[in-house]
Amino acid sequence: MKAWFFALATLFLPALGFAQESGFYVYEPTQAVSALGITYTVLMIALFLYVGWLSKRRVTTSVDYFAAGRGYGGVSNGLAMSSNYMSLATFLGFTALIWRLQYYVVALVMSFLGGFVLVGVVLAPALRRWGKFTSMQFIGERFGTTAKVVAVICMIFLAQLYLIGQMKGVGNVFQVMFHLNYTTGLIIGGLVVTAYVTVGGMYGLSYNQTLQAIIMLIALYVPAVIILLKFGAGPASFFPPFGYGSLVPDMYEALPSYFNPLLTVNGTVPMTPKFYVGVFFSIACGTLGLPHIAMRYFTAPSIRNAKMSTLWGTFFVGLVFFTTFAIGFAAKMYSVEVIEGQQGLEIRPSEADLLLVVMSQAFTPGWIAALPIAGALAAGMSTIGGLLMTIGTGLGSDIYSIVKPNAPDHSRVKMGYIFTALGGLATIGLALNPPTFLLTSVIWAFVVAASTFTPVLILGIWWKGANRYGAIAGLAVGGILSAVLWFNNGVLFGLSLIQAGPVGNLVTGLFTMPAAWLTVVVVSLATGGEKDERILREIDRIHGWWTYDPKRYGSNTFALSTAALALFFMIWSAMPDPAYENRESSAATVVPAPEENAVEAAPEAIADATEMVAQATVTTGTGTVAHPGQR
Amino acid sequence: MNNADRMETHADAGTHVGQDSQKASMTNTERMETAYKRQCKVTLVTAAVVILMTHIFPMYFLFPGLNDMRIFGFPADYWLTIVIGWLLVLPVLWLYIEVSERVDQEINDSSSDAQDSTRGDQS
Numbered sequence: 001m002k003a004w005f006f007a008l009a010t011l012f013l014p015a016l017g018f019a020q021e022s023g024f025y026v027y028e029p030t031q032a033v034s035a036l037g038i039t040y041t042v043l044m045i046a047l048f049l050y051v052g053w054l055s056k057r058r059v060t061t062s063v064d065y066f067a068a069g070r071g072y073g074g075v076s077n078g079l080a081m082s083s084n085y086m087s088l089a090t091f092l093g094f095t096a097l098i099w100r101l102q103y104y105v106v107a108l109v110m111s112f113l114g115g116f117v118l119v120g121v122v123l124a125p126a127l128r129r130w131g132k133f134t135s136m137q138f139i140g141e142r143f144g145t146t147a148k149v150v151a152v153i154c155m156i157f158l159a160q161l162y163l164i165g166q167m168k169g170v171g172n173v174f175q176v177m178f179h180l181n182y183t184t185g186l187i188i189g190g191l192v193v194t195a196y197v198t199v200g201g202m203y204g205l206s207y208n209q210t211l212q213a214i215i216m217l218i219a220l221y222v223p224a225v226i227i228l229l230k231f232g233a234g235p236a237s238f239f240p241p242f243g244y245g246s247l248v249p250d251m252y253e254a255l256p257s258y259f260n261p262l263l264t265v266n267g268t269v270p271m272t273p274k275f276y277v278g279v280f281f282s283i284a285c286g287t288l289g290l291p292h293i294a295m296r297y298f299t300a301p302s303i304r305n306a307k308m309s310t311l312w313g314t315f316f317v318g319l320v321f322f323t324t325f326a327i328g329f330a331a332k333m334y335s336v337e338v339i340e341g342q343q344g345l346e347i348r349p350s351e352a353d354l355l356l357v358v359m360s361q362a363f364t365p366g367w368i369a370a371l372p373i374a375g376a377l378a379a380g381m382s383t384i385g386g387l388l389m390t391i392g393t394g395l396g397s398d399i400y401s402i403v404k405p406n407a408p409d410h411s412r413v414k415m416g417y418i419f420t421a422l423g424g425l426a427t428i429g430l431a432l433n434p435p436t437f438l439l440t441s442v443i444w445a446f447v448v449a450a451s452t453f454t455p456v457l458i459l460g461i462w463w464k465g466a467n468r469y470g471a472i473a474g475l476a477v478g479g480i481l482s483a484v485l486w487f488n489n490g491v492l493f494g495l496s497l498i499q500a501g502p503v504g505n506l507v508t509g510l511f512t513m514p515a516a517w518l519t520v521v522v523v524s525l526a527t528g529g530e531k532d533e534r535i536l537r538e539i540d541r542i543h544g545w546w547t548y549d550p551k552r553y554g555s556n557t558f559a560l561s562t563a564a565l566a567l568f569f570m571i572w573s574a575m576p577d578p579a580y581e582n583r584e585s586s587a588a589t590v591v592p593a594p595e596e597n598a599v600e601a602a603p604e605a606i607a608d609a610t611e612m613v614a615q616a617t618v619t620t621g622t623g624t625v626a627h628p629g630q631r
Numbered sequence: 632m633n634n635a636d637r638m639e640t641h642a643d644a645g646t647h648v649g650q651d652s653q654k655a656s657m658t659n660t661e662r663m664e665t666a667y668k669r670q671c672k673v674t675l676v677t678a679a680v681v682i683l684m685t686h687i688f689p690m691y692f693l694f695p696g697l698n699d700m701r702i703f704g705f706p707a708d709y710w711l712t713i714v715i716g717w718l719l720v721l722p723v724l725w726l727y728i729e730v731s732e733r734v735d736q737e738i739n740d741s742s743s744d745a746q747d748s749t750r751g752d753q754s
Binding site (some may be wrong): 122 | 633663667670674677678682684685686687688689691698701703704705706708709710712713716717718720721724725727728730731732734736739743745746
């Protein structure tokens with residue numbers, strides 16, 4: 001089987017381009033893939049615009065424009081939720097992360113899934129009963145106009161961080177696949193998504209997000225099945241998430257460290273308890289606060305329907321996540337195998353984002369190899385669409401209602417059109433100078449969401465004591481802390497709160513989210529808690545009650561115990577992490593890269609090499625690069 | 632029956648109505664209290680279970696031997712992390728939907744009964 005695989009890989013390898021000087025592989029689409037990719041993209045874009053235009057006919061009121069008439073639920077909403085959540089960073093980035101960080105990524109990805117489920121359990125039922133369009137509107141009615149304005153500012157900040165990463169990805173896809181320059185690709189992709197979201201509103205967005213989820217699933221699943229079949233994984237290939245079990249022994253032979261949960265290829269991100277808890281706070285809790293995720297629950301016709309959408313969404317999200325794992329596994333195997341004495345693909349980390357397309361081109365026919373291009377664009381556009389709709393609703397409905405409280409419904413819809421379009425144009429402008437790494441800005445968006453919306457939403461729903469002063473202070477503290485840390489590369493008053501690599505930024509959530517939570521509780525208690533009976537009655541109502549009881553959801557013990565826990569996490573996050581500190585102190589130490597690729601090497605030598613990398617992960621600095629593809 | 636008797640009878644009847652209402656309201660209060668506790672418990676337990684199931688990754692630190700065991704070809708800890716965090720979360724979520732719907736119904740019934748009895752008392 002292995003010999004067959006090598007022969008096959010060798011057969012396809014000449015079709016791929018190599019940079020002459022560096023010896024590193026540089027992806028170059030074949031003519032067939034490029035032509036078919038353009039065809040799929042043009043057809044897909046035409047379809048999205050058509051759906052957006054068709055949806056415009058259904059928009060007559062603001063409920064239609066901002067919440068799809070509250071008639072979009074079930075499996076369709078589940079699909080829309082999943083494509084809304086899974087961005088270009090998921091579709092292309094996860095394969096790259098698996099390739100770079102291996103098993104380690106499982107820890108991150110499971111947190112994404114956990115956060116998605118938690119939204120449906122902790123927030124969605126109450127938010128849906130409140131019956132508005134956005135979480136900012138909930139904050140406005142629960143905590144007052146000032147809190148709403150601060151929430152909208154936080155939303156714009158996090159949406160822009162999220163959007164820049166996505167826009168950059170869309171621009172990159174156009175650049176690499178169709179040889180357009182980055183700016184042209186960005187403008188085309190950005191304008192298309194802005195157009196269909198602006199014209200079709202939430203109806204257009206919902207139908208398109210459902211379509212995009214289906215496109216993403218097909219574009220990922222079909223190549224994954226073919227790739228695994230060609231690798232010799234057998235019938236299990238037809239369910240890629242668990243389709244590569246039979247290839248595991250080959251992987252152990254080629255790269256014994258692949259399934260070591262404590263080891264990444266370059267050992268730059270140590271897996272410590274602090275890092276793992278930081279991941280939970282930033283990713284899982286960040287998902288709870290993402291306004292474009294919460295927004296999908298407002299379209300559901302009923303509470304039960306909203307919960308069922310979460311169930312479907314969880315299934316689809318998992319299907320995509322773990323199919324990217326399968327492709328990442330295959331790509332890893334492909335890149336470290338020895339092919340007739342010649343080393344396998346050597347891929348620069350910066351090229352890793354294209355691994356899905358690389359693998360499809362190497363192992364599938366042209367008409368399938370071009371599918372991931374369409375899938376990647378669909379993934380980027382679905383998330384961009386969701387975020388633009390959030391911006392449009394936040395400014396067009398939430399802020400406009402403050403400026404003109406008695407504005408007629410058609411004016412609100414008009415404002416929705418204007419602000420959605422302006423949001424899209426502004427993002428295109430900002431993405432002209434994007435961050436270097438696709439995931440960096442998205443990671444910070446999660447940190448901002450966790451530090452602003454999550455504490456205020458959870459406490460606003462589940463604790464009657466939370467009041468406007470607490471909410472405003474919490475939003476401000478969380479927002480400012482995350483902005484300062486983002487701007488200052490994770491340093492606050494000389495104290496570094498991050499760990500190495502872009503993923504290390506996630507650790508900041510361990511400080512910022514508890515800080516915001518603690519602020520909401522302390523300031524609310526210090527200012528006497530919530531006194532307005534109208535609001536207190538509303539809290540009972542959003543939990544399904546017809547009657548009012550001041551004791552319900554009013555436990556200060558709950559608030560104080562969680563605040564104490566938050567204080568503990570803040571102190572912990574400020575304390576040095578021994579594993580990371582050791583690495584910092586010996587950053588200059590360079591350990592020679594082990595020859596993990598040499599499968600002919602004696603098992604003892606491989607074990608020694610792996611041990612060396614393991615040691616490097618724990619005790620040495622970031623200067624150590626034990627990249628299997630590096631000569 | 633003189634006027635005083637009539638007034639007394641009316642007062643007795645009123646007392647009986649008040650007692651019945653109070654009894655019914657007591658029952659409702661208990662029902663509401665139970666439903667409230669159940670709602671908080673269901674949400675808290677589900678959230679905790681989901682967090683645990685989707686963050687089972689550190690089990691490797693407790694049972695490093697799992698990495699050497701194989702399930703369908705995969706290292707056991709890798710396979711279990713994905714299966715528990717994804718496929719097994721689905722039935723848990725479905726169970727939550729069913730139970731929380733039942734709790735919502737209890738909340739709806741008990742609080743609407745309480746509202747009716749309050750309205751009855753007022754009229």
